[in-house]
Amino acid sequence: METEIKPREEGGKRQRVRANMVNVFINGKRHVVPEHATIMRAIEYAGHQIIRGAGCREGFCGACGTIYRLPGDYKLHTGLACTTMVKDGMSLTQIPSVPMEKAVYDLEKLTPDVNTILKVYPVIFRCVACGTCSKACPQGLPVMDYIQAAMRGDIAAVADLSFDCVACGLCALRCPAEIIQHEVGVLCKRLAGRYLRKESKELDERLQQVREHRFDAEYAELMTMDKSVLSKLYYDRDIEP
Amino acid sequence: MYPEYLAESLKAVERTRAERLKLALSGQPVFPPMNAEQRKDVLGKYHPDFTPGAKRRVRIGPNRGEELTTEVADMLEARSMIEPKLMDIHLREPDYETDLLIIGGGGAGCWAAITAARNGVKSMIATKLRMGDANTMMSEGGMQAAVSRTDSPTRHYLDAIGGGHFENDPELVRVLTEDAPDVVRDLENLGVVWDKMDDGSMQVLHGGGTSRKRMVSCRDLIGATIMRTLMDEVKNHPDMINVREFEPAVELILDDKGHCAGAVLYSLDTEQFLTVKAKSTIIATGGFGRLHIRGFATTNHYGATGDGLVMAYRAGAHLKFMDSVQYHPTGAVFPEQIAGFLITEKIRGAGGQPLNKHGELFVFPREPRDIESAAIIRECSPDRNMGVETYAGRTGVWLDSPLIDMIHGEGYTRHQFPGMCRQFDRFGIDIVKRPMLIYPSLHYQNGGVGINERCETNIPGLYVAGEASGGVHGRNRLMGNSVLDYNVFGRRAGQFASEYAKTAKLGKLSVAHVNAHCTEIDDEGIDTDLVSPLILPSYTPEDVKIQQMARLGNIPARHSMLRSRFTPGERKTHL
Ligand SMILES: Cc1cc2nc3c(=O)[nH]c(=O)nc-3n(C[C@H](O)[C@H](O)[C@H](O)COP(=O)(O)OP(=O)(O)OC[C@H]3O[C@@H](n4cnc5c(N)ncnc54)[C@H](O)[C@@H]3O)c2cc1C
Ligand code: SF4
Ligand code: SF4
Ligand code: FES
Numbered sequence: 001m002e003t004e005i006k007p008r009e010e011g012g013k014r015q016r017v018r019a020n021m022v023n024v025f026i027n028g029k030r031h032v033v034p035e036h037a038t039i040m041r042a043i044e045y046a047g048h049q050i051i052r053g054a055g056c057r058e059g060f061c062g063a064c065g066t067i068y069r070l071p072g073d074y075k076l077h078t079g080l081a082c083t084t085m086v087k088d089g090m091s092l093t094q095i096p097s098v099p100m101e102k103a104v105y106d107l108e109k110l111t112p113d114v115n116t117i118l119k120v121y122p123v124i125f126r127c128v129a130c131g132t133c134s135k136a137c138p139q140g141l142p143v144m145d146y147i148q149a150a151m152r153g154d155i156a157a158v159a160d161l162s163f164d165c166v167a168c169g170l171c172a173l174r175c176p177a178e179i180i181q182h183e184v185g186v187l188c189k190r191l192a193g194r195y196l197r198k199e200s201k202e203l204d205e206r207l208q209q210v211r212e213h214r215f216d217a218e219y220a221e222l223m224t225m226d227k228s229v230l231s232k233l234y235y236d237r238d239i240e241p
Numbered sequence: 242m243y244p245e246y247l248a249e250s251l252k253a254v255e256r257t258r259a260e261r262l263k264l265a266l267s268g269q270p271v272f273p274p275m276n277a278e279q280r281k282d283v284l285g286k287y288h289p290d291f292t293p294g295a296k297r298r299v300r301i302g303p304n305r306g307e308e309l310t311t312e313v314a315d316m317l318e319a320r321s322m323i324e325p326k327l328m329d330i331h332l333r334e335p336d337y338e339t340d341l342l343i344i345g346g347g348g349a350g351c352w353a354a355i356t357a358a359r360n361g362v363k364s365m366i367a368t369k370l371r372m373g374d375a376n377t378m379m380s381e382g383g384m385q386a387a388v389s390r391t392d393s394p395t396r397h398y399l400d401a402i403g404g405g406h407f408e409n410d411p412e413l414v415r416v417l418t419e420d421a422p423d424v425v426r427d428l429e430n431l432g433v434v435w436d437k438m439d440d441g442s443m444q445v446l447h448g449g450g451t452s453r454k455r456m457v458s459c460r461d462l463i464g465a466t467i468m469r470t471l472m473d474e475v476k477n478h479p480d481m482i483n484v485r486e487f488e489p490a491v492e493l494i495l496d497d498k499g500h501c502a503g504a505v506l507y508s509l510d511t512e513q514f515l516t517v518k519a520k521s522t523i524i525a526t527g528g529f530g531r532l533h534i535r536g537f538a539t540t541n542h543y544g545a546t547g548d549g550l551v552m553a554y555r556a557g558a559h560l561k562f563m564d565s566v567q568y569h570p571t572g573a574v575f576p577e578q579i580a581g582f583l584i585t586e587k588i589r590g591a592g593g594q595p596l597n598k599h600g601e602l603f604v605f606p607r608e609p610r611d612i613e614s615a616a617i618i619r620e621c622s623p624d625r626n627m628g629v630e631t632y633a634g635r636t637g638v639w640l641d642s643p644l645i646d647m648i649h650g651e652g653y654t655r656h657q658f659p660g661m662c663r664q665f666d667r668f669g670i671d672i673v674k675r676p677m678l679i680y681p682s683l684h685y686q687n688g689g690v691g692i693n694e695r696c697e698t699n700i701p702g703l704y705v706a707g708e709a710s711g712g713v714h715g716r717n718r719l720m721g722n723s724v725l726d727y728n729v730f731g732r733r734a735g736q737f738a739s740e741y742a743k744t745a746k747l748g749k750l751s752v753a754h755v756n757a758h759c760t761e762i763d764d765e766g767i768d769t770d771l772v773s774p775l776i777l778p779s780y781t782p783e784d785v786k787i788q789q790m791a792r793l794g795n796i797p798a799r800h801s802m803l804r805s806r807f808t809p810g811e812r813k814t815h816l
Pocket of ligand 2: 137138139140141164165166167170181182
């Protein structure tokens with residue numbers, strides 16, 4: 001369907017250009033929107049003000065989880081509204097929030113091993129290795145693999161494999177074992193950062209220097225320096241290659 | 242995939258590439274860097290801050306008579322969302338009481354709650370969207386911290402203050418740079434996975450304006466890594482920290498002595514106005530990209546509408562450096578779906594070149610941010626008319642990324658820029674083989690509410706931290722110093738505001754300052770139907786919006802907010 005329309009600018013201004021329009025069904029109701037729209041833009045084009053369902057608008061935050069179906073396709077698809085394009089006949093709804101219970105824990109009392117997983121998120125041992133979570137992940141992460149790694153207590157692997165998770169919760173909604181994968185990912189990343197790191201000696205030294213007020217004199221000098229002297233110092237400073 | 246109508250220009254880029262690669266490998270600058278005079282000229286004529294209408298005098302409030310960014314002045318001179326008369330009962334009987342109210346659940350806000358809890362003080366975070374739906378979530382590049390042996394906090398000080406043209410507040414820059422190493426350790430103890438060298442030392446890189454390598458990172462997702470860690474920690478203290486999502490603040494509450502005593506929240510779910518009584522209050526509401534200043538697309542999150550500035554200003558707080566805006570030279574222009582998306586500076590650092598529609602170089606790729614932006618705007622302006630137009634009405638120039646693999650070897654781009662690649666792969670554009678179309682994007686609020694090194698404002702009991710504050714960066718923030726900013730000052734705000742809350746005694750709560758603001762608007766004869774804070778921008782098409790406006794009375798929940806929606810001025814790509 002080709003029509004003369006004025007697609008909306010971010011600034012609210014519409015311009016006269018040719019664009020192909022497509023039908024989408026937002027919460028079951030048909031709207032005609034430009035084919036080059038993302039799901040998020042299509043919802044706004046239709047006149048909705050999104051309140052729950054938009055955060056960063058660029059694929060970082062996971063606020064915009066969406067489920068949809070396409071004509072002639074039995075599958076229930078998942079995607080981020082801000083980065084998924086509409087298709088003709090798409091039938092969609094946004095997920096305003098994913099109900100779940102994040103475990104409350106004291107990181108200082110945990111160990112980076114399978115005991116922690118058993119204690120904090122025992123539910124993951126229900127995993128049947130069906131792979132539904134990996135298929136649902138809009139970031140294309142190997143979600144099942146990181147859950148399996150968590151079952152083995154391989155904290156470093158979970159941290160690595162779940163690094164790009166945006167916590168949209170779509171995997172959790174599809175999981176037949178009712179696991180909240182992204183929270184397991186966050187726990188393991190924190191365990192890895194806290195316990196599996198190599199210590200930086202340089203950082204220790206620097207912290208010691210600061211505690212001993214080693215820079216006080218230099219700061220005092222710089223902070224009271226005449227602007228022209230400071231400026232000369234700045235432009236003459238050597239630059240590490 | 243690029244549409245057919247861009248094919249000709251893309252071919253031009255390919256035609257000139259071999260020649261430009263030779264230039265890049267020659268070791269000489271690929272284009273002559275500008276001298277001082279040329280810089281001044283291009284800034285004065287093309288930088289959005291200096292175009293006619295970019296600034297105007299604000300007519301009311303603490304900064305009265307000063308030149309501010311026009312859209313900011315419009316917001317400051319707008320009407321309040323609340324009718325003070327109708328608030329009386331809820332001021333007498335507040336909906337919530339807390340020791341410390343934190344407005345904004347981004348990086349600065351979460352840190353404040355965590356440090357207050359460490360100090361034994363209970364707090365409440367009231368935030369606009371979900372916790373973590375914030376600019377903090379989006380930072381990619383890194384954070385500056387003088388952690389290596391060749392570096393020192395005082396060197397960091399010199400770099401930051403020089404970058405800010407020596408206008409930054411020295412006290413603030415000192416604590417920014419001196420607290421930095423401890424922030425790195427503190428975050429690590431909370432479980433942030435830093436990029437490290439094999440021996441455990443921090444991996445450090447250069448950023449614009451650094452004289453030592455001091456950019457620490459978490460792959461290309463530092464923001465998400467820190468934000469998710471802080472959020473998780475906040476949620477681990479349900480007894481100490483009460484989080485209220487979708488309840489943005491719209492006005493501050495003062496007491497009869499003029500001390501800050503909490504805020505009025507507006508529930509986006511139920512459209513109720515709720516009052517919070519608090520012994521001390523922290524504004525951590527972040528920046529203003531979604532005001533679309535000068536019609537620019539933005540890198541910022543949905544809720545970055547400068548609300549903290551508006552609330553604080555009405556309560557009598559002084560703003561600093563609110564006449565300068567940071568535009569990032571390389572925001573995406575195509576595909577339209579990610580217009581404004583930040584393309585990291587590192588692409589140019591690795592050899593990416595900006596090109597006009599004929600595939601020609603027109604600027605040195607690594608000029609300072611403001612100069613580079615102005616040069617790109619000039620290329621696209623009617624004066625030169627060398628930009629590439631998209632169907633959506635945007636103009637941009639090419640950023641030739643395929644050069645990067647040609648310079649550094651195959652596979653380099655995919656390895657170094659996974660986030661960038663993923664974003665464009667989604668739209669069928671392989672940036673290893675095809676250039677990106679870019680234009681400057683509204684990125685950062687350089688100024689904000691004036692604070693001291695304890696995050697105190699001129700209003701007792703009111704603290705500000707993060708992008709909402711002003712003075713740390715002067716009129717020009719360096720890459721990596723704002724992630725540091727919200728960490729350093731978020732922690733400090735939590736510490737000092739919770740200390741204050743321990744002894745603060747509140748008088749009678751009042752929103753009389755809102756009345757005074759209304760009177761000032763009328764006295765000055767200001768004719769405005771804008772309502773602020775903006776809360777959320779509206780991307781509803783104009784014709785739909787007009788039909789929505791016809792409503793009278795009996796306003797259904799969620800939609801009455803449209804009254805207050807600000808339609809940013811027409812896009813002025815051709816400035
Ligand atoms: C795409 C992008 C990339 C960046 N990359 C870098 C980088 O590499 N290095 C660097 O140093 N800096 C970078 N920055 C800048 C840096 O990320 C931000 O300046 C910083 O995170 C701001 O932190 P903040 O806590 O002050 O504000 P935010 O993180 O924005 O948090 C503010 C919070 O307050 C909420 N809020 C707003 N109004 C209200 C209200 N009225 N009531 C209640 N809550 C409200 C918001 O929704 C948000 O949750 C980048 C920014 C962006 C947008
Ligand atoms: S792992 Fe789950 S929560 Fe994380 S991005 Fe993938 S689907 Fe979303
Ligand atoms: S969907 Fe659930 S059960 Fe299936 S593999 Fe993933 S975690 Fe395991
Ligand atoms: S809005 Fe943040 S991921 Fe889509």
